[in-house]
Amino acid sequence: MKTRIVRIGNSRGVRIPKLLLEQTGLDNEVAIEAEGNCLVIRPRSRPRAGWEEAFRTMAATGDDTPLDGDVVHTTTWDDQEWEW
Numbered sequence: 001m002k003t004r005i006v007r008i009g010n011s012r013g014v015r016i017p018k019l020l021l022e023q024t025g026l027d028n029e030v031a032i033e034a035e036g037n038c039l040v041i042r043p044r045s046r047p048r049a050g051w052e053e054a055f056r057t058m059a060a061t062g063d064d065t066p067l068d069g070d071v072v073h074t075t076t077w078d079d080q081e082w083e084w
Contacts, residue, residue, distance in 0.1 A: 016041075
């Protein structure tokens with residue numbers, strides 16, 4: 001598919017056809033970088049994407065238990081001096 005580079009203020013832009021946007025899943029925010037003589041446009045990655053499902057899977061398989069077990073560290077200071 002051919003398109004033109006258009007002037008946008010002091011910058012330049014490329015109009016991306018709707019069909020390509022739908023095929024690639026590109027939305028409002030993207031990451032753009034140069035790789036050799038090519039521009040690569042990717043969906044912006046979201047930090048922690050997929051964590052919710054990973055935690056759900058961990059809980060379902062019992063892989064979310066603390067590694068140090070049920071360790072309770074109490075001292076006399078904890079029992080006598082600590083106030084909430």
